[in-house]
Amino acid sequence: MMAHSAFNPFEMAQRQFDSIADKLDLDQATRDLLRNPMREYHFNIPVRMDDGSMKVFRGFRVQHNDARGPCKGGIRFHPQETVDTVRALATWMTWKCSVVDIPLGGGKGGVICDPHNLSLREQERLCRGWVRQVAKNVGPLTDVPAPDVMTNGQHMLWMLDELEAIRGEKLPGFITGKPVGMGGSLGRTEATGYGLVYTLREALKELNVRPHDTTAAVQGFGNVAQYAIELYQQLGGKVICVSSWYQPEQCAYTFRKKDGINLKELMGIIDRYNGIDKNKAKELGYEVLPGDAWIEQEVDILIPAALDNSINTDNVSKINKKVRIMAEGANGPTTPEADKVLVERKIFLIPDFLANAGGVTCSYFEQVQCNMNYFWTKDEVLGKLDQKMTSAFIATSELARKQKLYMRDAAYVISVSRVAQACRDRGWV
Numbered sequence: 001m002m003a004h005s006a007f008n009p010f011e012m013a014q015r016q017f018d019s020i021a022d023k024l025d026l027d028q029a030t031r032d033l034l035r036n037p038m039r040e041y042h043f044n045i046p047v048r049m050d051d052g053s054m055k056v057f058r059g060f061r062v063q064h065n066d067a068r069g070p071c072k073g074g075i076r077f078h079p080q081e082t083v084d085t086v087r088a089l090a091t092w093m094t095w096k097c098s099v100v101d102i103p104l105g106g107g108k109g110g111v112i113c114d115p116h117n118l119s120l121r122e123q124e125r126l127c128r129g130w131v132r133q134v135a136k137n138v139g140p141l142t143d144v145p146a147p148d149v150m151t152n153g154q155h156m157l158w159m160l161d162e163l164e165a166i167r168g169e170k171l172p173g174f175i176t177g178k179p180v181g182m183g184g185s186l187g188r189t190e191a192t193g194y195g196l197v198y199t200l201r202e203a204l205k206e207l208n209v210r211p212h213d214t215t216a217a218v219q220g221f222g223n224v225a226q227y228a229i230e231l232y233q234q235l236g237g238k239v240i241c242v243s244s245w246y247q248p249e250q251c252a253y254t255f256r257k258k259d260g261i262n263l264k265e266l267m268g269i270i271d272r273y274n275g276i277d278k279n280k281a282k283e284l285g286y287e288v289l290p291g292d293a294w295i296e297q298e299v300d301i302l303i304p305a306a307l308d309n310s311i312n313t314d315n316v317s318k319i320n321k322k323v324r325i326m327a328e329g330a331n332g333p334t335t336p337e338a339d340k341v342l343v344e345r346k347i348f349l350i351p352d353f354l355a356n357a358g359g360v361t362c363s364y365f366e367q368v369q370c371n372m373n374y375f376w377t378k379d380e381v382l383g384k385l386d387q388k389m390t391s392a393f394i395a396t397s398e399l400a401r402k403q404k405l406y407m408r409d410a411a412y413v414i415s416v417s418r419v420a421q422a423c424r425d426r427g428w429v
Contacts, residue, residue, distance in 0.1 A: 007309045009088035009332050016336065017091070020412040029429040030420050034094075037087055039063040041137060045111065045129035050119050057113050057126060061134050063143055064090035064106040067422035070141055071107030072097060072360055072367075074148025074177075075130070075155075077123075079114040085308075086110045089148075092331055093360065096353040098415035100392040102364045105419075107143050109134075115150045116247070116273070127158040135166045140173035140371060146363050147177040150273065157182055173370035176363035185366035187381035188359075193227025193305075193329070194382065195358015198389040199350045200301070200327045201235060206397060207324065207348060209300070212236035217297040219243045220306030221266065222274045224329040224356060228303060229263050242266070243294040243306065244276035252291025255281045298322050305329030305356075316341045328352035343406050351408040353415070354396055361388050 014035050021031050041061040049055050060083050063071040073093040086108045094106030111130060115123055137143065147156055156175045163174055172183035180186055204211055214237045218225050221244040229239050241256035255266070255276055269280040278288055295302065295311065296318045304310045307330055316338040326342065327350040328334065334342070342349055362385055369375045400410035423429050
């Protein structure tokens with residue numbers, strides 16, 4: 001599910017930026033430079049289908065800002081992909097890389113397609129076709145893609161292989177999220193979910209709450225949600241429900257067990273896109289509730305880890321009074337209007353581009369390892385990730401307390417300030 005007609009994620013990203021630009025009193029040239037992408041590529045990708053027919057797919061690559069380093073950001077395959085979604089995600093990637101202080105800028109890519117309806121051979125041809133359209137504008141020192149919604153390590157490897165064939169050289173640092181053994185980094189799969197829980201752990205310390213005394217509700221059951229649940233449960237927390245897409249009915253459901261879900265059990269009944277089988281979940285004793293029921297649960301922590309625009313004026317009032325923390329695993333899950341309610345409720349927010357920055361941080365680690373052709377152990381990777389995420393959280397939290405800012409605003413102040421300074425240092429503004 002991407003942006004629909006009533007919601008434009010890029011307009012939301014710009015509104016968030018404008019608010020911070022006012023707080024920082026940025027000059028007009030800096031505002032003009034940072035509120036819009038520096039470059040965009042829109043292109044057609046002709047693909048020979050398995051039945052011999054040709055089909056043309058629409059693809060995008062948006063490079064928001066590269067003042068601090070090469071652009072970095074995933075590639076989404078989705079039937080409802082829009083260029084405004086890609087623009088918003090590229091913008092948020094700039095702030096995400098900046099807030100965790102890694103030397104990269106923001107980019108994002110996408111293709112309007114439904115991988116459910118494509119064979120693996122058709123997906124491979126689509127991946128190679130995407131690279132052919134942008135081969136002159138991407139690379140390890142220019143723009144480094146990664147997996148995102150409905151793309152994976154195999155897709156990345158096909159893209160790498162195509163670029164290497166075009167360039168006639170080995171360029172493993174061109175793309176991240178690759179399979180381990182083919183230039184991929186240990187710990188990358190866990191990174192986004194674990195990174196979220198590292199920041200959640202620090203938030204609980206700040207609020208003087210033990211993880212053992214908390215419960216959580218999670219929206220989504222993809223890679224981010226799965227590893228966030230795993231580490232949160234290892235810390236002693238209890239997840240009572242998750243929401244997940246159910247492919248046969250083309251809708252989402254919430255699966256609840258009040259004494260705590262069993263992660264391994266649910267992992268055993270998912271499809272290849274991490275959708276939970278509704279009927280098998282019932283057999284395992286889960287209550288099957290409407291897809292939006294996750295937000296109403298009587299828990300301490302909410303983790304939206306699925307869709308943008310998930311918490312808005314229509315449902316923010318449904319958040320249970322017990323909720324104290326929200327850790328945003330998804331990109332752009334909370335609208336500015338809903339943010340106002342969270343501020344009034346004094347819910348401690350860990351904003352998306354801080355909470356879910358573990359993925360891009362580990363992608364940066366993968367890029368570094370590929371470029372120097374030396375790879376770290378999993379413990380080294382996760383240790384470095386913990387250090388980066390903890391430092392970024394503490395810096396944001398300290399600024400929020402010092403200047404009496406909402407956590408989202410504090411994270412934006414740090415990230416936008418760093419990017420604006422890099423643009424000034426380069427003489428762009």
